[in-house]
Amino acid sequence: DTGVSQNPRHKITKRGQNVTFRCDPISEHNRLYWYRQTLGQGPEFLTYFQNEAQLEKSRLLSDRFSAERPKGSFSTLEIQRTEQGDSAMYLCASSNQETQYFGPGTRLLVL
Amino acid sequence: QKEVEQDPGPLSVPEGAIVSLNCTYSNSAFQYFMWYRQYSRKGPELLMYTYSSGNKEDGRFTAQVDKSSKYISLFIRDSQPSDSATYLCAMSGTNTGNQFYFGTGTSLTVIP
Numbered sequence: 193d194t195g196v197s198q199n200p201r202h203k204i205t206k207r208g209q210n211v212t213f214r215c216d217p218i219s220e221h222n223r224l225y226w227y228r229q230t231l232g233q234g235p236e237f238l239t240y241f242q243n244e245a246q247l248e249k250s251r252l253l254s255d256r257f258s259a260e261r262p263k264g265s266f267s268t269l270e271i272q273r274t275e276q277g278d279s280a281m282y283l284c285a286s287s288n289q290e291t292q293y294f295g296p297g298t299r300l301l302v303l
Numbered sequence: 304q305k306e307v308e309q310d311p312g313p314l315s316v317p318e319g320a321i322v323s324l325n326c327t328y329s330n331s332a333f334q335y336f337m338w339y340r341q342y343s344r345k346g347p348e349l350l351m352y353t354y355s356s357g358n359k360e361d362g363r364f365t366a367q368v369d370k371s372s373k374y375i376s377l378f379i380r381d382s383q384p385s386d387s388a389t390y391l392c393a394m395s396g397t398n399t400g401n402q403f404y405f406g407t408g409t410s411l412t413v414i415p
Contacts, residue, residue: 198346223401232311234391234405235347247401283346285403290335290354292393292403294346 194218196295198284204301205274212270213298217286224267225292226259227283228252235283235294241267274302306330309392309406318415322379326392326406329373333394333404336368338377341389341408350390351377382413 197216205211217224222243227235238257240248243264256274261267271278279302285292309326316322324338334355339347351366353359353375359366365378375394379386389408395401 196346225403232407234307234309234393234407237402240401242401281344287403289401290395291337291349291352293349294339296346299344 196284196286196293198282198295198298200298201296202299202301204303206303207274207276209274210270210272211274211300212268213282213284213300215267215269215284215295217266217284218293219265221286221288221293222264223287223289224261225285225287226267226269227285229281229283229297235285238269271300274300276302278302306404307392307394307406310409311407313410313412315412315414316382318382318384318413320382320413322382322386322411322413324377324379324390324392324409324411326375326394327373328375328394328404330394330396330399330404331370331373332396332398334396335394336366336375337393337403338364338366339391339393340386341391343388347391384413384415387412 224241226238241261256272259269281297283297284295336353338351340350341347356370363380367376391408392406395403
């Protein structure tokens with residue numbers, strides 16, 4: 193399978209805990225995006241990488257959120273001190289500039 | 304004003320009907336237009352991609368872009384129950400900062 197993969201697919205955590213999600217993009221794509229999606233809404237941009245460089249971050253990305261793409265391949269998104277409002281689907285997408293291909297998402301539930 | 308506007312629905316049609324889904328946008332710099340299908344609790348799946356104005360057909364699906372009116376459409380012919388999903392429009396341009404802009408999605412149910 194040469195599509196975008198994300199792990200884990202589901203995560204349940206207690207408020208205050210840290211969580212980390214992983215995204216493996218399509219290998220020939222150098223652009224990688226993270227989004228958050230809540231019920232009834234479209235994907236909400238969080239951050240964007242071109243190769244290993246993080247080029248843009250949304251104002252929504254508080255200091256509890258950090259993302260890395262150390263070798264320009266896979267990426268991780270970490271949320272520290274999770275809050276109930278962080279409960280959402282976290283989507284990763286890789287891009288060839290003209291369009292995007294999404295992974296299956298990681299569904300986070302913060303209790 | 305949002306960059307991309309999309310009627311959230313819900314839209315309910317009988318099997319076999321022609322479905323029309325639409326988005327409007329405000330940024331004339333958008334050049335790439337996409338439609339995604341998203342089943343419940345799954346990631347969005349790229350359905351159609353169009354560059355600039357015009358029509359593109361793929362099986363039962365037709366995407367139309369009218370840049371002069373800043374309006375895009377997705378038509379589904381002979382709709383099937385398996386088409387029941389949320390449809391998201393998205394767009395970008397070479398001068399829009401490498402970002403993709405999404406509608407909120409239209410929920411479609413095709414009734415057998």
